[in-house]
Amino acid sequence: MNDETLSAFLDDELPPERVAELLARLAADAPGSADARERLTTLQLIKDALAGIETPDDGYTLRILARLDAHRRRPG
Amino acid sequence: MQTSPTLTAKPSAPGVDGDDASPVPADPPPATADGALVARACAGESLAFELLVVKYQRRAAAEIRRVVHDAAITEELTQDAFLRAYDGLPELQERDRFWPWLRTICRNVASSYLRSGQNRLDDRPADPDAVATVDAIERAGAHGSVEDEVAARQLFEALRHAVAALPARQRDAILMREIEGLDYRSIAATMGLPVNTVKSLIFRGRDAIANAIRPLMQPTRARRW
Numbered sequence: 193m194n195d196e197t198l199s200a201f202l203d204d205e206l207p208p209e210r211v212a213e214l215l216a217r218l219a220a221d222a223p224g225s226a227d228a229r230e231r232l233t234t235l236q237l238i239k240d241a242l243a244g245i246e247t248p249d250d251g252y253t254l255r256i257l258a259r260l261d262a263h264r265r266r267p268g
Numbered sequence: 269m270q271t272s273p274t275l276t277a278k279p280s281a282p283g284v285d286g287d288d289a290s291p292v293p294a295d296p297p298p299a300t301a302d303g304a305l306v307a308r309a310c311a312g313e314s315l316a317f318e319l320l321v322v323k324y325q326r327r328a329a330a331e332i333r334r335v336v337h338d339a340a341i342t343e344e345l346t347q348d349a350f351l352r353a354y355d356g357l358p359e360l361q362e363r364d365r366f367w368p369w370l371r372t373i374c375r376n377v378a379s380s381y382l383r384s385g386q387n388r389l390d391d392r393p394a395d396p397d398a399v400a401t402v403d404a405i406e407r408a409g410a411h412g413s414v415e416d417e418v419a420a421r422q423l424f425e426a427l428r429h430a431v432a433a434l435p436a437r438q439r440d441a442i443l444m445r446e447i448e449g450l451d452y453r454s455i456a457a458t459m460g461l462p463v464n465t466v467k468s469l470i471f472r473g474r475d476a477i478a479n480a481i482r483p484l485m486q487p488t489r490a491r492r493w
Contacts, residue, residue, distance in 0.1 A: 195471065195475065196467060196468065196471040199467075199470060199471040199474055199475075200452075200467055200471075201301055202323065203445060203451075203452065203470070204300060204301065204302065204451070205451065205452050205467065206301040207301070208297070208298040208299065208300055208301050208303060208304035209304075210301070211301050211304035211305060211308070211316075214301070214319075215308070215313070215315050215316060215319070218315060218319065219315060220315075229492075229493050230489065230492065231478070232322065233322060233492050233493055234478045234481070234482070234485060235474050235478065236322060236323060236326075237326075237485075238427065238474050238477050238478060238481075239446060239474075240326040240327070241424055241427050242431070242442065242443070242446035242447070243446050243447070245326045245327065245330045246420070246424045247326050247329065247330075247420075248416075248419070248420045248423055248485075248488065249325075249326075249488075249491065249492045249493075250416055250488060250491055251491040251492075252325055252326075252329070252343065252346075253321060253322055253325050253492065253493045254491065254492070254493060255343070255347065256321050256325060256346065256347050256350050257318060257321060257493070259347045259350075259351065260317075260321070260347075260350060260351060260354060263351050263354070264314075264354075
Protein backbone atom coordinates (compact mmCIF):
# COMPACT_ATOMS: atom_id res chain seq x y z
CA MET A 193 0.00 0.00 0.00
CA ASN A 194 1.55 3.30 -1.06
CA ASP A 195 0.99 6.83 0.18
CA GLU A 196 -1.39 7.51 -2.71
CA THR A 197 -3.68 5.02 -1.04
CA LEU A 198 -3.50 6.90 2.26
CA SER A 199 -4.55 10.02 0.38
CA ALA A 200 -7.44 8.16 -1.26
CA PHE A 201 -8.60 6.88 2.13
CA LEU A 202 -8.83 10.41 3.49
CA ASP A 203 -10.91 11.36 0.44
CA ASP A 204 -13.36 8.48 1.05
CA GLU A 205 -12.12 6.87 -2.14
CA LEU A 206 -10.50 3.73 -0.69
CA PRO A 207 -12.51 0.57 -1.37
CA PRO A 208 -13.68 -1.02 1.92
CA GLU A 209 -11.95 -4.27 1.09
CA ARG A 210 -8.58 -2.49 1.35
CA VAL A 211 -9.13 -1.31 4.93
CA ALA A 212 -7.48 -4.41 6.40
CA GLU A 213 -4.36 -3.61 4.41
CA LEU A 214 -4.47 0.01 5.61
CA LEU A 215 -4.80 -1.02 9.25
CA ALA A 216 -1.97 -3.52 8.91
CA ARG A 217 0.29 -0.77 7.66
CA LEU A 218 -0.66 1.52 10.55
CA ALA A 219 -0.50 -1.12 13.28
CA ALA A 220 1.95 -0.07 15.97
CA ASP A 221 4.27 -3.02 15.39
CA ALA A 222 4.25 -2.88 11.59
CA PRO A 223 7.50 -1.91 9.85
CA GLY A 224 7.53 1.83 9.19
CA SER A 225 4.25 2.34 11.01
CA ALA A 226 5.45 5.59 12.64
CA ASP A 227 6.24 6.99 9.20
CA ALA A 228 2.88 5.85 7.86
CA ARG A 229 1.06 7.50 10.76
CA GLU A 230 3.01 10.71 10.27
CA ARG A 231 2.22 10.66 6.55
CA LEU A 232 -1.44 10.12 7.24
CA THR A 233 -1.72 12.84 9.90
CA THR A 234 0.15 15.31 7.69
CA LEU A 235 -2.12 14.60 4.73
CA GLN A 236 -5.15 15.00 6.99
CA LEU A 237 -3.83 18.32 8.31
CA ILE A 238 -3.43 19.54 4.72
CA LYS A 239 -6.95 18.40 3.82
CA ASP A 240 -8.49 20.08 6.85
CA ALA A 241 -6.52 23.29 6.33
CA LEU A 242 -7.69 23.55 2.73
CA ALA A 243 -11.24 23.01 3.93
CA GLY A 244 -10.80 25.98 6.26
CA ILE A 245 -9.87 24.29 9.54
CA GLU A 246 -6.39 25.54 10.32
CA THR A 247 -5.56 23.68 13.51
CA PRO A 248 -2.22 22.00 14.18
CA ASP A 249 -2.40 18.71 16.04
CA ASP A 250 -0.79 19.85 19.28
CA GLY A 251 -1.60 16.57 21.00
CA TYR A 252 -5.34 16.79 20.35
CA THR A 253 -5.60 13.29 18.91
CA LEU A 254 -3.44 11.71 21.58
CA ARG A 255 -5.49 13.33 24.33
CA ILE A 256 -8.72 12.02 22.79
CA LEU A 257 -7.21 8.55 22.58
CA ALA A 258 -5.90 8.74 26.17
CA ARG A 259 -9.35 9.70 27.41
CA LEU A 260 -10.87 6.91 25.35
CA ASP A 261 -8.39 4.42 26.78
CA ALA A 262 -9.23 5.51 30.32
CA HIS A 263 -12.93 5.25 29.48
CA ARG A 264 -12.49 1.70 28.20
CA ARG A 265 -10.58 0.65 31.32
CA ARG A 266 -13.02 2.18 33.75
CA PRO A 267 -15.14 -0.58 35.34
CA GLY A 268 -18.87 -0.54 34.68
CA MET B 269 -23.16 3.88 29.05
CA GLN B 270 -24.25 6.91 27.08
CA THR B 271 -25.92 6.54 23.74
CA SER B 272 -26.51 9.04 21.02
CA PRO B 273 -29.97 10.57 20.99
CA THR B 274 -29.91 10.29 17.22
CA LEU B 275 -29.67 6.54 17.21
CA THR B 276 -32.43 4.17 16.34
CA ALA B 277 -32.42 0.74 17.88
CA LYS B 278 -31.57 -2.26 15.77
CA PRO B 279 -34.40 -4.77 15.44
CA SER B 280 -34.27 -7.52 18.01
CA ALA B 281 -33.37 -11.00 16.88
CA PRO B 282 -36.49 -12.95 15.94
CA GLY B 283 -37.09 -16.64 16.27
CA VAL B 284 -35.15 -17.35 19.43
CA ASP B 285 -37.91 -19.27 21.14
CA GLY B 286 -40.99 -18.32 19.15
CA ASP B 287 -42.54 -19.46 15.90
CA ASP B 288 -40.54 -17.16 13.71
CA ALA B 289 -37.54 -19.18 12.63
CA SER B 290 -36.33 -16.68 10.05
CA PRO B 291 -32.63 -15.97 10.30
CA VAL B 292 -31.35 -12.79 11.92
CA PRO B 293 -30.45 -10.40 9.09
CA ALA B 294 -26.73 -9.88 8.93
CA ASP B 295 -25.27 -6.39 8.76
CA PRO B 296 -24.86 -5.42 5.10
CA PRO B 297 -21.26 -5.38 3.89
CA PRO B 298 -19.72 -1.91 4.15
CA ALA B 299 -19.79 0.20 1.01
CA THR B 300 -17.10 2.59 2.22
CA ALA B 301 -13.81 2.48 4.11
CA ASP B 302 -15.48 4.30 7.00
CA GLY B 303 -18.15 1.62 7.12
CA ALA B 304 -15.45 -1.05 7.23
CA LEU B 305 -13.70 0.80 10.07
CA VAL B 306 -16.94 1.02 12.04
CA ALA B 307 -17.54 -2.71 11.57
CA ARG B 308 -14.01 -3.51 12.72
CA ALA B 309 -14.25 -1.14 15.69
CA CYS B 310 -17.49 -2.87 16.71
CA ALA B 311 -15.63 -6.17 16.53
CA GLY B 312 -13.09 -4.85 19.05
CA GLU B 313 -10.33 -3.62 16.75
CA SER B 314 -9.24 -0.47 18.59
CA LEU B 315 -6.98 0.78 15.79
CA ALA B 316 -10.03 1.07 13.54
CA PHE B 317 -11.67 3.56 15.90
CA GLU B 318 -8.35 5.38 16.35
CA LEU B 319 -8.25 5.93 12.63
CA LEU B 320 -11.74 7.43 12.70
CA VAL B 321 -10.54 9.78 15.47
CA VAL B 322 -7.51 10.81 13.41
CA LYS B 323 -9.67 11.42 10.37
CA TYR B 324 -12.46 13.39 12.01
CA GLN B 325 -11.08 15.06 15.15
CA ARG B 326 -10.60 18.49 13.54
CA ARG B 327 -13.98 18.48 11.86
CA ALA B 328 -15.60 17.36 15.12
CA ALA B 329 -13.85 20.10 17.08
CA ALA B 330 -14.80 22.71 14.47
CA GLU B 331 -18.49 21.72 14.78
CA ILE B 332 -18.33 22.13 18.55
CA ARG B 333 -16.29 25.31 18.52
CA ARG B 334 -18.89 27.00 16.32
CA VAL B 335 -21.24 26.68 19.28
CA VAL B 336 -19.09 27.09 22.39
CA HIS B 337 -16.35 29.51 21.18
CA ASP B 338 -13.78 28.37 23.74
CA ALA B 339 -10.73 26.26 22.91
CA ALA B 340 -10.39 24.36 26.19
CA ILE B 341 -14.09 23.58 26.48
CA THR B 342 -14.20 22.63 22.81
CA GLU B 343 -11.43 20.12 23.40
CA GLU B 344 -13.14 18.53 26.37
CA LEU B 345 -16.47 18.37 24.53
CA THR B 346 -14.75 16.87 21.47
CA GLN B 347 -13.45 14.12 23.71
CA ASP B 348 -16.95 13.68 25.14
CA ALA B 349 -18.34 13.36 21.61
CA PHE B 350 -15.87 10.65 20.64
CA LEU B 351 -16.60 8.76 23.86
CA ARG B 352 -20.31 8.88 23.09
CA ALA B 353 -19.61 7.74 19.55
CA TYR B 354 -17.49 4.87 20.81
CA ASP B 355 -20.22 3.76 23.21
CA GLY B 356 -22.96 4.17 20.62
CA LEU B 357 -21.11 2.60 17.70
CA PRO B 358 -22.72 -0.86 17.96
CA GLU B 359 -26.13 0.76 17.53
CA LEU B 360 -25.17 2.74 14.44
CA GLN B 361 -27.22 1.28 11.61
CA GLU B 362 -25.87 3.23 8.69
CA ARG B 363 -22.22 2.43 9.23
CA ASP B 364 -21.17 4.09 6.00
CA ARG B 365 -22.47 7.39 7.36
CA PHE B 366 -20.19 7.68 10.36
CA TRP B 367 -19.34 11.35 9.87
CA PRO B 368 -22.93 12.66 9.61
CA TRP B 369 -23.72 10.66 12.75
CA LEU B 370 -20.67 11.95 14.62
CA ARG B 371 -21.46 15.50 13.53
CA THR B 372 -24.91 15.19 15.07
CA ILE B 373 -23.36 13.91 18.29
CA CYS B 374 -21.00 16.91 18.31
CA ARG B 375 -23.86 19.34 17.86
CA ASN B 376 -25.85 17.63 20.61
CA VAL B 377 -22.91 17.64 23.01
CA ALA B 378 -22.29 21.33 22.37
CA SER B 379 -25.97 22.24 22.67
CA SER B 380 -26.30 20.24 25.89
CA TYR B 381 -23.33 22.07 27.31
CA LEU B 382 -24.88 25.44 26.58
CA ARG B 383 -28.30 24.38 27.83
CA SER B 384 -26.82 23.17 31.08
CA GLY B 385 -25.76 26.72 31.86
CA GLN B 386 -22.31 25.48 32.76
CA ASN B 387 -20.42 28.28 31.19
CA ARG B 388 -17.27 27.69 33.15
CA LEU B 389 -15.22 24.53 32.91
CA ASP B 390 -14.67 24.69 36.70
CA ASP B 391 -18.40 24.26 37.33
CA ARG B 392 -18.80 21.04 35.37
CA PRO B 393 -19.33 17.75 37.20
CA ALA B 394 -15.99 16.17 38.02
CA ASP B 395 -15.19 13.42 35.52
CA PRO B 396 -11.75 12.24 36.65
CA ASP B 397 -10.61 11.45 33.12
CA ALA B 398 -11.75 14.82 31.85
CA VAL B 399 -10.12 16.63 34.77
CA ALA B 400 -6.86 14.80 34.08
CA THR B 401 -7.14 15.83 30.46
CA VAL B 402 -7.68 19.48 31.28
CA ASP B 403 -4.69 19.35 33.62
CA ALA B 404 -2.59 17.86 30.84
CA ILE B 405 -3.74 20.54 28.41
CA GLU B 406 -2.82 23.27 30.85
CA ARG B 407 0.57 21.70 31.60
CA ALA B 408 1.31 21.42 27.91
CA GLY B 409 0.25 25.01 27.37
CA ALA B 410 -1.70 23.77 24.39
CA HIS B 411 -4.09 26.69 24.45
CA GLY B 412 -2.79 30.21 24.36
CA SER B 413 0.93 29.46 24.19
CA VAL B 414 2.47 32.30 22.21
CA GLU B 415 5.12 29.99 20.75
CA ASP B 416 2.51 27.49 19.59
CA GLU B 417 0.40 30.21 18.01
CA VAL B 418 3.39 31.65 16.15
CA ALA B 419 4.40 28.17 14.99
CA ALA B 420 0.85 27.46 13.80
CA ARG B 421 0.72 30.73 11.86
CA GLN B 422 4.02 29.90 10.16
CA LEU B 423 2.86 26.39 9.37
CA PHE B 424 -0.36 27.43 7.67
CA GLU B 425 1.30 30.32 5.86
CA ALA B 426 3.84 27.86 4.45
CA LEU B 427 1.00 25.55 3.52
CA ARG B 428 -0.79 28.28 1.60
CA HIS B 429 2.42 29.20 -0.22
CA ALA B 430 2.94 25.55 -1.12
CA VAL B 431 -0.58 25.33 -2.55
CA ALA B 432 0.02 28.45 -4.63
CA ALA B 433 3.26 26.98 -5.98
CA LEU B 434 1.67 23.74 -7.20
CA PRO B 435 1.37 22.99 -10.91
CA ALA B 436 -2.03 24.17 -12.08
CA ARG B 437 -3.57 20.74 -12.64
CA GLN B 438 -2.58 19.50 -9.19
CA ARG B 439 -3.87 22.66 -7.54
CA ASP B 440 -7.13 22.58 -9.52
CA ALA B 441 -7.77 18.93 -8.64
CA ILE B 442 -7.04 19.50 -4.94
CA LEU B 443 -9.21 22.60 -4.71
CA MET B 444 -12.09 20.87 -6.47
CA ARG B 445 -11.82 18.11 -3.89
CA GLU B 446 -11.43 20.28 -0.79
CA ILE B 447 -13.31 23.47 -1.59
CA GLU B 448 -16.05 22.15 -3.85
CA GLY B 449 -16.24 18.73 -2.19
CA LEU B 450 -16.25 16.86 -5.49
CA ASP B 451 -15.38 13.17 -5.58
CA TYR B 452 -12.68 11.81 -7.89
CA ARG B 453 -15.17 10.77 -10.55
CA SER B 454 -16.70 14.25 -10.75
CA ILE B 455 -13.29 15.92 -10.81
CA ALA B 456 -12.23 13.56 -13.59
CA ALA B 457 -15.33 14.45 -15.60
CA THR B 458 -14.74 18.17 -15.07
CA MET B 459 -11.08 18.01 -16.03
CA GLY B 460 -11.52 15.47 -18.82
CA LEU B 461 -9.05 13.07 -17.23
CA PRO B 462 -9.15 9.42 -16.11
CA VAL B 463 -10.06 8.89 -12.45
CA ASN B 464 -6.68 7.36 -11.67
CA THR B 465 -4.95 10.44 -13.04
CA VAL B 466 -7.02 12.63 -10.73
CA LYS B 467 -6.15 10.39 -7.79
CA SER B 468 -2.49 10.73 -8.67
CA LEU B 469 -2.67 14.51 -9.21
CA ILE B 470 -4.28 15.00 -5.83
CA PHE B 471 -1.76 12.81 -4.07
CA ARG B 472 1.23 14.41 -5.78
CA GLY B 473 -0.05 17.86 -4.90
CA ARG B 474 -0.56 16.93 -1.27
CA ASP B 475 2.83 15.24 -1.19
CA ALA B 476 4.48 18.44 -2.42
CA ILE B 477 2.67 20.45 0.25
CA ALA B 478 3.68 17.90 2.88
CA ASN B 479 7.31 18.17 1.86
CA ALA B 480 7.12 21.95 2.15
CA ILE B 481 5.67 21.95 5.66
CA ARG B 482 7.52 18.93 7.07
CA PRO B 483 10.36 20.96 8.64
CA LEU B 484 7.79 23.07 10.48
CA MET B 485 5.99 19.99 11.78
CA GLN B 486 9.07 18.14 12.95
CA PRO B 487 9.42 19.90 16.33
CA THR B 488 5.95 18.75 17.38
CA ARG B 489 6.19 15.17 16.07
CA ALA B 490 6.00 13.67 19.56
CA ARG B 491 2.59 15.30 20.10
CA ARG B 492 1.01 13.53 17.15
CA TRP B 493 -0.39 10.02 16.64
